[in-house]
Amino acid sequence: MKGPLALTLVVALGGVAEARPASSGWYAEAGFGATLFLPGTAEYAKPGPNVELRLGRDLFSWFSLGIVVAASSHEATPPPPPEDEWFQLYRGGADARIGGRIDRLALFLEGGAGVALFSSNVLDKVGVTEPGDTFALAFHAGAGFEYQLENRHYAIGLAGDAVLIPQFDAARAVGTRLYLRYTY
Amino acid sequence: MKKLSLFALVVAACTNDPAYIPGDMGLEAGMADGMGEMVAEARSSLSLPIETETMEDAAARAELAAQLGVDVPYVRIGDIEVSIEWTAKNLDPTEGIFELQLNGANEFFEYDPSVIVLSSDDEAPETPGLDGDIPIRIPPNGTMSGIFREDQVREASIDLDAITRGNVNPFNANLSINKNAESFQPMTPPMPDDEDYVQMPIGDPIPRAAFAQMIRIDLVFKPSTHMILEYVVRVRDLRGIVHELLGDAMAEAPGELTVFEPMEYAPMPPMPMPMP
Numbered sequence: 001m002k003g004p005l006a007l008t009l010v011v012a013l014g015g016v017a018e019a020r021p022a023s024s025g026w027y028a029e030a031g032f033g034a035t036l037f038l039p040g041t042a043e044y045a046k047p048g049p050n051v052e053l054r055l056g057r058d059l060f061s062w063f064s065l066g067i068v069v070a071a072s073s074h075e076a077t078p079p080p081p082p083e084d085e086w087f088q089l090y091r092g093g094a095d096a097r098i099g100g101r102i103d104r105l106a107l108f109l110e111g112g113a114g115v116a117l118f119s120s121n122v123l124d125k126v127g128v129t130e131p132g133d134t135f136a137l138a139f140h141a142g143a144g145f146e147y148q149l150e151n152r153h154y155a156i157g158l159a160g161d162a163v164l165i166p167q168f169d170a171a172r173a174v175g176t177r178l179y180l181r182y183t184y
Numbered sequence: 185m186k187k188l189s190l191f192a193l194v195v196a197a198c199t200n201d202p203a204y205i206p207g208d209m210g211l212e213a214g215m216a217d218g219m220g221e222m223v224a225e226a227r228s229s230l231s232l233p234i235e236t237e238t239m240e241d242a243a244a245r246a247e248l249a250a251q252l253g254v255d256v257p258y259v260r261i262g263d264i265e266v267s268i269e270w271t272a273k274n275l276d277p278t279e280g281i282f283e284l285q286l287n288g289a290n291e292f293f294e295y296d297p298s299v300i301v302l303s304s305d306d307e308a309p310e311t312p313g314l315d316g317d318i319p320i321r322i323p324p325n326g327t328m329s330g331i332f333r334e335d336q337v338r339e340a341s342i343d344l345d346a347i348t349r350g351n352v353n354p355f356n357a358n359l360s361i362n363k364n365a366e367s368f369q370p371m372t373p374p375m376p377d378d379e380d381y382v383q384m385p386i387g388d389p390i391p392r393a394a395f396a397q398m399i400r401i402d403l404v405f406k407p408s409t410h411m412i413l414e415y416v417v418r419v420r421d422l423r424g425i426v427h428e429l430l431g432d433a434m435a436e437a438p439g440e441l442t443v444f445e446p447m448e449y450a451p452m453p454p455m456p457m458p459m460p
Contacts, residue, residue: 125416
């Protein structure tokens, strides 16, 4: 119930207030934050830092499409051996976003699908990955808010996404990011 | 061009990622064998899943062999980086000591010090392993982890090659640091109990470009009390010759693996000492 309500609110707010001037069109975002796995996988991988890049285009003032690439690094904690080993989770895919703006603040919902890659098979031992399975489908969905700077091209934001990778033993993770957005 | 560079960077980054190959599940020793004897040691052997050599690689290797004038192995030092991580668990309620010995094989020879007799003197020290053999104390019911690092396995690989192809004395190879050696000089075969005999250089030095990498890891676990050891071999495949199925490759794609048949290294056994 909360999801549709929030969506309605976000869409309804778009264009209601007199917003601070902001560019619309092609955009790029770069962010960093942290990714943590949820129970089921969290026992075998510690939270780690992430970086995320997005490129896309605002098709309407309330809807945009883009691509996203992300990488996070985690310490693996399966039963030893091995010990003190790290792996990286790489993701890439398509991303859609809907939202609206109230003056200098924008709220949005985002989601998409793509592929995920574990950099090593260190989690084979606990069945998260399987030998030879390097790539897997990945889905993500989340929300965030954005603060429009006085320069109409720039905004900063804070967002969070939930990630699901069904083929990797249904691994689930939550990632947050603080980002800078440039809109051409 | 930029796209190609980015792709090359990603590929290079991925080839440097480690892969983990689990060893035998639980090497157990130090307990009674049911016939009143103690199981003194447990052994494990793990062959690395090396893909079959391509025509291009074989041609390049033949060219390098002709250029260097020595046998050039398919898997050489620098092609892969290997480390071995292990965890020992003391299953006994008393403190124990264990030793873990690293041996192995390259594609030419296998090295097993237990079958190499360097002296007929009963008091002579045993032929050393390639690495390890350090007594490690472990508390009652305790667990301990350790590692043979990449540089240790590299050193062991070069020692193995020097001992087997170069006839270098195993004690000499074991006690000297060879991991950065640029070459080793093959010697005439050892004659351990002939005090007047001196090994002489024979043939051209074998350069580093022709050093053989270990392609099989052998471990000997020697605990004083009932213990169990697990290990995993960590491989960084710098040349892209390790099969992607790793430990499952032998079962699922045996035709895609190189079958190495190393000879057992066995120098001429010493003559028995005359009875006084």
